[in-house]
Amino acid sequence: MPLQKLSEELYKAFDQGDYTQCQKILPPIRIELIKHNLLVPLLNDNTNKNKINDLRISQRILEIGVLSSLLSHNYTNFENYFSQLKPFYLNKKLYHKHELNTDTTKIISLNLLYLLSKGLISKFHIELEIIYNSNQYNIDQDKYLQFPINLERNLMEGNYIKIWKLLNQTTNLPCFEYEHFIDTLIHALRFEISKSIEKTYKFLPINNCKNLLYFPQEQSDSQFEKELLEEFNINNWRFENGNIYFDQIEEDEDLDLDSGNEPIKENPIIKNVLNYSEQIESIV
Amino acid sequence: MVDTTSIKKEEKIEEQSDSTESVVSEIEQSFSLISKTASSFDNRYISKAFRDLGPLRRKLTKSILITIINKLYPSKINTNKSYLFGVLDVVQDDNAMVIDHQEEDNEDTQPSSILIPEVELYVHLLIQVFLLDQNQLESLNILNSNIIQLMKLYNKRSLDFIQAKIWFYIARTNELLEDLYSIRPELLASLRTATLRHDTETTSSIITLLLRNYLLTHDINQASNLVEKTVFPANASNALAARYYYYLARISAIQLDYSTAHEYVIAAIRKAPQTHLANGFIQSATKLSIIIELLTGDIPELKTFKRNQIGGNFEPYFYVTRAVKLGDLNLFSKVLNEYEALFKKDDNFTLVSRLRQNVIKTGIRIISLSYSKISLKDICIKLHLDSEESTEYIVSKAIRDGVIEATINHQKGFMQSKELLDIYSTKLPQTEFDQRINFCLSLRNDSVKSMRYPSDNDNKADLNGKSLDKDEEFDILKALEDGDLDDFMD
Numbered sequence: 082m083p084l085q086k087l088s089e090e091l092y093k094a095f096d097q098g099d100y101t102q103c104q105k106i107l108p109p110i111r112i113e114l115i116k117h118n119l120l121v122p123l124l125n126d127n128t129n130k131n132k133i134n135d136l137r138i139s140q141r142i143l144e145i146g147v148l149s150s151l152l153s154h155n156y157t158n159f160e161n162y163f164s165q166l167k168p169f170y171l172n173k174k175l176y177h178k179h180e181l182n183t184d185t186t187k188i189i190s191l192n193l194l195y196l197l198s199k200g201l202i203s204k205f206h207i208e209l210e211i212i213y214n215s216n217q218y219n220i221d222q223d224k225y226l227q228f229p230i231n232l233e234r235n236l237m238e239g240n241y242i243k244i245w246k247l248l249n250q251t252t253n254l255p256c257f258e259y260e261h262f263i264d265t266l267i268h269a270l271r272f273e274i275s276k277s278i279e280k281t282y283k284f285l286p287i288n289n290c291k292n293l294l295y296f297p298q299e300q301s302d303s304q305f306e307k308e309l310l311e312e313f314n315i316n317n318w319r320f321e322n323g324n325i326y327f328d329q330i331e332e333d334e335d336l337d338l339d340s341g342n343e344p345i346k347e348n349p350i351i352k353n354v355l356n357y358s359e360q361i362e363s364i365v
Numbered sequence: 366m367v368d369t370t371s372i373k374k375e376e377k378i379e380e381q382s383d384s385t386e387s388v389v390s391e392i393e394q395s396f397s398l399i400s401k402t403a404s405s406f407d408n409r410y411i412s413k414a415f416r417d418l419g420p421l422r423r424k425l426t427k428s429i430l431i432t433i434i435n436k437l438y439p440s441k442i443n444t445n446k447s448y449l450f451g452v453l454d455v456v457q458d459d460n461a462m463v464i465d466h467q468e469e470d471n472e473d474t475q476p477s478s479i480l481i482p483e484v485e486l487y488v489h490l491l492i493q494v495f496l497l498d499q500n501q502l503e504s505l506n507i508l509n510s511n512i513i514q515l516m517k518l519y520n521k522r523s524l525d526f527i528q529a530k531i532w533f534y535i536a537r538t539n540e541l542l543e544d545l546y547s548i549r550p551e552l553l554a555s556l557r558t559a560t561l562r563h564d565t566e567t568t569s570s571i572i573t574l575l576l577r578n579y580l581l582t583h584d585i586n587q588a589s590n591l592v593e594k595t596v597f598p599a600n601a602s603n604a605l606a607a608r609y610y611y612y613l614a615r616i617s618a619i620q621l622d623y624s625t626a627h628e629y630v631i632a633a634i635r636k637a638p639q640t641h642l643a644n645g646f647i648q649s650a651t652k653l654s655i656i657i658e659l660l661t662g663d664i665p666e667l668k669t670f671k672r673n674q675i676g677g678n679f680e681p682y683f684y685v686t687r688a689v690k691l692g693d694l695n696l697f698s699k700v701l702n703e704y705e706a707l708f709k710k711d712d713n714f715t716l717v718s719r720l721r722q723n724v725i726k727t728g729i730r731i732i733s734l735s736y737s738k739i740s741l742k743d744i745c746i747k748l749h750l751d752s753e754e755s756t757e758y759i760v761s762k763a764i765r766d767g768v769i770e771a772t773i774n775h776q777k778g779f780m781q782s783k784e785l786l787d788i789y790s791t792k793l794p795q796t797e798f799d800q801r802i803n804f805c806l807s808l809r810n811d812s813v814k815s816m817r818y819p820s821d822n823d824n825k826a827d828l829n830g831k832s833l834d835k836d837e838e839f840d841i842l843k844a845l846e847d848g849d850l851d852d853f854m855d
Contacts, residue, residue: 203620206715207585210619213715214583237722239762242755274758281761281773289775293757353799360806 084113088142095145103149104158107142114139121168140169147188151261156195163192171211186218186225191258193229197236198265205233228259232266241274245295268312271295275313279327290325388424389432391417392491399483403523411526414487418494425495437480437488482519486527489515493534502542509535513551522564529570529605536574545578552578556595569601569609576612589616604643607636611650614657618716623661630654649711655682656716659723662768664690681707689720692728694749697721725750726768729760733769733782740779753778 087110094102114120119139143166150158170185189212196205212218212226220226228247235243248263248270271294278285278293285293287302296305306320319326395414402410489512496505512535516528532555539548552575559567572595579588597609614629634650637643651669658665665686670679681704688697701708701718708714728748732739745756760780763769770783788794 203622206619206621210585210715211583214712234721237719238725239759240751240755241758242752273762277758277761277765280765281771282775283772285775350795353802357802357806364809 084110084117087113088138091142091145095149100149100153103145104153104155107146107149110142114142120165136169140166143169144184144188147191148258151191151195151258154261159195163188186223187256187258189218190223190225190229191262193226194232194259194262194266197229197233198262198269200269202233205229225256236270236273239277241270244270267295272313275309279317282327284324284326286324287320288323385426385429385432388421388426388429391421391424392429392433393436395421395487396484399487399527400481403481403483403521411483411523415526415530421491422494422498425491425498427495430492430495433488433491437485482521483523483527486512486516486519486524486531490527490531490534493531493538497534497538502538505538506542509538513555516555517558520562522562525564525566528559528564529566532567532570532574536578540578540581545582549575549578560595565598565601566605569598569605572597573605573608573612576609576616580612580615585616585619588612589620592616603636604638607633607638607643607646607650610636611646611653614650614653618653618657618660623657626657627654627661630657652679652682652711652713653716655679655686656713656720659686659689659720660716662723662726664727678707680704685717685720689724689727692724692731692748694721694724694728697724725759726763726766729763730769733771733780736782738779738781741773742778744780 087106091103091106091110094100094106111120117135119135143162146162147159147166150156150162166188170189189208193205193208196202196208209230213220218226220230232244232247235241235247244266248266274294278290287305288298291298291300291305294309296308300308302320302323309318317328319328395417398410398414402414489508492508493505493512496502496508512531516524516531532552536548536552539545552571556568556571556575559571572591575591576588579585579591592613597606601609610629610633614626614633617623617626617629630650630653634647634654637647637650655665655669670683670686681700684700684704685697688700697720705714708717725748729744732744732747741753741756741760744750744760745753748756750756750759757773757775757778760771761773764771764773771780772783773780
């Protein structure tokens, strides 16, 4: 049976860390799974044990799909495999015991991290809602799930220093797959900070700014400026005499409207009043 | 719904024989109302029948139902009849006797009565309600699958209201049986049918049922997809609209869209019927609205918690509000731990735990209002934060989120609040005023639109037979006002 052979090959490639090979083997396996009606867990009451075992195997195959596409930086595939895996995790017949620090929670938390690093906060919360309300997971004690949840909480509070610490001590990470998100997360973190900074300060010495954004102090000012301009959307930052000045764009526009252009300001009033009179006329 | 069962049992013993006939005649009265709907295409009659359903429900007994079924299906062999008995049957002999007895009467008296689908479905509804009150969920489930088949046979607009109710009880059964997934395909299929046929009541009922189903399994994605893809009928009854808005509020709150969620939950509370039957609904809607209000950064008014007539346990929500109001993180974590189980029961725990950041923000806001200039170190101490650096980040995030208007001086390490703008120098009052005028105008227009004018047909009918006398009209109007109150379950 080719399915068996293929999956053995897949396991082998995955154990050896040959993720590109995994990606090559996976599509034919999926076709085989569809042929055997195993890609989607449709269970009724009289499903026998063999079928459940088969489904467990296809779940494992998909899990390898998730991990190998993550490790080979193929994020579209990562999303695809994860959404195929979801029905497995939600199926009560396959999952009736507690999941604590297992591959399941690891993969779920990887997905949470992925959503965070993409800035998809509302999707993150939708996933979280499912996790919190399922009694399969013990969130407080699960080292995998705790990580993204803490991260999001600190991000929302603006407690960036904690995140920086979390991200920088690779020894703290519960598993090595997380390292893949560190770079994107740090970038997201700096972006958040830069947005806060430009609203908060009128000006800031470049050195302090480096500190706040966690850039190394040794980095030359011009290089720092270049990197900032490339990475973040900071058109209103001016670099002058060792300081950065933040121009408040929106407020300036508001002032313009309020002061000079009287006719613009009066138009809505006229429009409104005409509208009211029209309505009142129709009533009378 | 459980306690009605016990009441009914008591009643059963007391007035077994006496009331049977009077209840049967009551049901027959409803039949005549329903047939009127069928002939006149005026759904008001059916609302009247449903208004009587509440009290009627408490009086139903098995023997009554058997009598009714026999009257409906006089012939001995009828598939519907046999399965209806099958569902009701517990003691075979007892029924057999009654059947024989009844049939003698019926075949003589009403041989030619024509069975209209409206009445047929209404009887099914009665049996559904009866089985639900008796907690015979298994047989109810069997009945439900039969009803679904039966409903597919008919295509009449006048069935709209009955179908909406029947679907409600079908979904309720599955919920009690904790079998939420199997009903979805049928619900979706009938949603399509109802939408195509413009059965507003059924459509809106099924949409709310589906949303409830998705939310019970915490399938927010599915729910929000459904909301996006469907149009909730604008002229659905208020009770259904209230429920719809409540679910919408829940969905948007989970998706972090608090301002929309707030609008929806307010709409839900306003649309909910103001009687004791809807108390449970108003309670959970109020709880949700408290949390959403807190999440948007407002503090709910004290009177929200003190509405005596609706009851409910608002204590945990009150303490959370207090913690947020004081900006006290320690108090907040204490409340959260203490009442975790209660919040989980109300399905609000994830929302409440998001409030942590709001606690900090209100703390900062209070400080910014009290001091025009304060060092970061003091803020750090006041709010029990970890370090001065993290305080700087947190304050700066608060400024960015628009919680406070301030700047930070990094070198000297203090926060300076901006002076408050005079609100009357901006356009805000004008836009606010405009909004209110427009609200009044649209209120007037809506009321003009929703007035009923008698059509020519009605006039003729009145002149001919005075078929609609004044009392009846009044009753119907009252029924319409009260709406369909019976099925607020959460």
